[in-house]
Amino acid sequence: MSVFPKISLRLEVENYLKAGFMNKEVVSALGKQEAERKFEALLRRLSHPPSFTTVRVNTHLASVQHVKNLLFDELQKQFNGLSFPVLQHPELQDVLLIPVIGPRKNIKQQHCEVVVGAQCGSAVLRGAHVYVPGIVSASKFMKAGDVVSIYSDIKGKCKKGAKEFDGTKIFLGNGISELSRREIFSGLPELKGIGVRMTEPVYLSPSFDNVLPSYLFLQNLPSAVVAHVLNPQPGERILDLCAAPGGKTTHIAALMQDQGEVIALDKISNKVEKIKQNALLLGLNSIRAFCFDGTKALKLDVVKDTEGEPPFLPESFDRILLDAPCSGMGQRPNMACTWTLKEVTSYLPLQRKLFTVAVQLLKPGGVLVYSTCTITLAENEEQVAWALRTFPCLQLQHQEPHVGGEGMMGAGLSLEQLKQLQRFDPSVVRSQNTDMDSLRDARIEDMVWLANKDCIGFFIAKFIKCKSTQEKDP
Secondary structure (H helix, E strand, C coil), X not given: CCCCCCCEECHHHHHHHHHHHCCHXXXXXXCHHXXXXXXXXXXXXXXXXXXXXXXXXXXXXXXXXXXHHHHHHHHHHHCCCCCCCCEECCCCCCEEEEECEECCCCCCCCCCEEEEEHHHHHHHHCCCXXXXXXXXXXXXXXXXXXXXXXXEECCCCCCXXXXXXXXXCEEEEEEXXXXXXXXXXCCCCCCCCEEEEEEEECCECCCCCCCCCCCEEXXXXXXXXXXXXXXXXCCCEEEECCCXXXXXXHHHHHHCCCCCEEEEEECCHHXXXXXXXXXXXXXXXXXXXXXXXXXXXXXXXXXXXXXXXXCECCCCEEEEEEECCCCCCCCCCCCEECCCHHHHCCCHHHHHHHHHHHHHHEEEEEEEEEEECCCCCCCCHHHHHHHHHHCCCEEECCCCCCCCECCCCCCCXXXXXXXXXXXXXXXXXXXXXXXXHHHHHCXXXXXXXXXXXXXXXXXXXXXEECCXXXXXXX
């Protein structure tokens, strides 16, 4: 049974998504009733966290087995001796899976309440404590040390500093306040630490705040698949065109054994600093990060030499990752999205601009991987169909590993082409409760299957460039 309502969307956005998921090809193949059931299931799953927390081991500094042992000990400390299984993914050897327990329904709600913003609430559902900047409201007489109930203001209606809130709110669990109400709303900008330490979350998931920071990188499972699909090799020159915060960039460098060059671009300076910090923390020296707009990364003036800095000459890279800016409609948990239809559809032109630059920067024989963390047909399969029409030099490639589902019908792609895509669609999994008893009885292969399916909504396409874009057809 679902503990949370389905994701709350503007009607125009829900209708837009529904039109994509219930297009003529899908309805013809599945039937209208089944297509509608799948769409409703997707909206329900988006409001819940994935069934597993996924972490990637930094194999540049340590072996997977060594880090797995360290993590197992850390989880026992966090959960007072409770033995959480830590699974190594059989097809993604550097990925560890930790099951999420929940939803737990016998948690007693307290009189003292703390209301947090939707973003903070999503983080709590994935194992985080409540940090002061995320707190919107707290009960009038709340003191440090009080047991409090945490609620998420999913529609953003609660006023900052309110003493009570009767609007739409979702119960996330209980915790112990580290600060009084007065301290939290004192207005001091330096208050950025933990405001409430979670003790009884609805979903029990480990906290990774400062846990083995040089050895582990918290990453959604499909995001970890991306770098494996790109398959970078030592000595190559790789471009990550939209790289922040650097999870895929650092994964690429680790898979190359830190040999070669990984160029990471992002147009927001503090995000570029984050990439550099992550590279330093993980001990990776092959990464060069630049604050630069990816749409302008192609050098048109060959006279000026930029000495390895952007913009770049055509056909400069062996492999390119375009993890494109997108509507993010696949992120989980997401209980409410206030975006307008105009905002949801605004990414399409930008994705095509970036893709056009990527094709020109790729060497003949090179690999281009396009990915998004969204579920829309327009940003995924329709972009692939557009790319194949626009760039005859590109061919779709089979992906290894292939742990997601096939692409969705409706964009005019052949069944063979759809099989070459990976779409991670959480609607394929029925809502379920996970507790320690069910984990003890579960088979490892069943748990891995669940981790592969019940993750964020995501999409991956892999292309190879068959000939130079500089060549003129006769």
